Amino acid sequence: MAQILSPVAGAAGRGGRPAVEWRAEDPLSSPRYALAAATAPDGSIFAIGGSDNSKTGVVEVYSPRTRQWKAGPSLPHWRYRHAAATGGDGRIYAIGGGSPGGEGVFLRSVLALTPGDDHWVPVAPMPTGRQLLAAAAGTDGRIYAVGGRYYDVLATLEIYDPTVDRWATGAPMPAPRYGMGVAGGPDGRIYAIGGQGARVGSILDVVEAYSPATGAWTTLAPLPRPRAGVEATTGPDGRIYVIGGCELDLEAPPGEQCVFTTRVDVYSPDTDTWETVTGTTIAHSEGAVVTSGRRIYAIGGHTAAVESMRVTARRRVPQPPVGDSSRNLQPPPDASRTGR
Template sequence: MARVNAQRWPALLGAFLLAAACAALPDGAAAARPALVPACLTVSPYPDGPHDSWSSAAPISVQRYFLAAATDCDGTVYALGGWEATTSHPGPSDFARSDLVENYDPSSGSWTTLPPLSSARDRLAAVTDGDGRILAIGGDDASSGTAVEVYTPGYGAWQAMPSLPVEMPFPSAASDAAGNVYVFDGNETAIFDAESRTWQTGPPMPTAREGAVAATGADGRVYVIGGYTAAEPDVPTSTVEVYTPSTQEWSQAAPMPGPKGRAAGVTAPDGRILVFGGASEPGDTPTAVTYAYSPGTDHWEPAESMPHARDCAAAAVGGDGRIYLVGGTQGDSTDTATTDVNVYTP
């Protein structure tokens, strides 16, 4: 598996930030690559094959849901933690918190097992920082819900980072091209400053919620999409709120066409934010609906529905420019957890 030399990451980061700044075209412009996260990642925005379509990739090794996903600088996809099946034919009680970390290489089409997390946990968030390192953030770990770990690809085990300033058992997280990290849960906002390497408490979200999607737009703002409101934890919302790091202010964006909680989402290479599946009504019944949002026009539209209804999955962009949707549940109970990996071509 090809690896990016750690000593070259700062140079790569600067080069790609400069390229992103000089290539600002409207959302969806085929000739431009928006400010990807991680910034050191290079992809083709429109890989071969039919667009707005789904295919399959090799499955993960064991059924998992409430897991997290992130992308390495070399375009490989990480699947972290979650609830993991403890038997080959699990029932609802045959799951446990997982420390499993697997890595998918789109060029070889195979998964590799990597060093495990230091603490097994589910409902965690994962991001890639400006140096191409993978961060596992918060979640339910039978302890404090504040743990943060970091993994440097190709260089050994996971290491502890400064803990979150507040407990975040079901966080959403996004990072920007400079390596700053933004984490949201309830109405709490935590911000990791890449320069000082410390956490700060940010302005609270206007709408308290959990199980939302967080994604950084090509405009550098962070979009927090859907989730379950704290007042009604079993009722998903279509609310979209936007955090502007430069002003530390929140604003409203156009709501999704329909509510979603426990969905998966990413910023695609073409600049759109895509939101997959999740529960669209009170209770645990998942949906196959996909929505696409263009930050430049503040407009939502449908995208191709997923092959199967799914929630509690994780998503990340691969180095081939396609989006990998990993694990999750395909029904209204945990015994429908899956090893499936579906691939969306924007």
């Protein structure tokens, strides 16, 4: 199932915002998790790779106008637990993850697709191969690849500039982790939210933001509840939406303590505060979340479901701090892309 979150007539939510409900739409061709997704400049959504009980290089393209999926250009090889983002050049990038060779293969490779083309092309590889990373495009058009695993849990930040096809290394996150949500905020900062730490069972509520202007991370208000396997995107209202994931249930039997959730939390960068809103109807974990137009789409994650919510609230979008190189630059069509 795929679903749309749209206002409920006559109802009101917190702060006078309209209440919302989820509605099913066109599903993926099969249940998938550990996929990645990105929004093209025309608003179409690319669901890339993942696992459907066997690893896959399938790419599907969703049209918000027709509300239907179609086949897109497949990856050269299957890829999962990777990240995706749309760069300032309008191309879609599939970044890192795992591929042929099993769990021990940590990819450095990066593929780029120009929407409308029929094939992916290799670009400069990341300095660090990794799975379970996340990535987001900043307002400067660069792509920020954050965290993940290369046997150990990583705090790594690497930054790709599409204009010169080159990676640079940024300051590491204070909290090493994987399976977090990452989003590019309208203030130019890159937000890393939740995830799993190095210790077994250490599901995190940590929220940190990286400023390209200062090259430093700042610790912010924590998630209302710790979660891993989450996805994040910046909505058209300038707030960051954190969807689904896995919560720790210490009363459950060993091996069953990671419980999938329908929870949706929304972060306001201008006030450093969180709000919990209507949850998805189906629990998503290790899925993908993107923004297209005024809707936010939650795609797959141990399910074929695709759900979207319509964002109707209008809020003041904070400006980048003085001296931030991202000031006056236009964000890419979807300022945040998630991966796993």
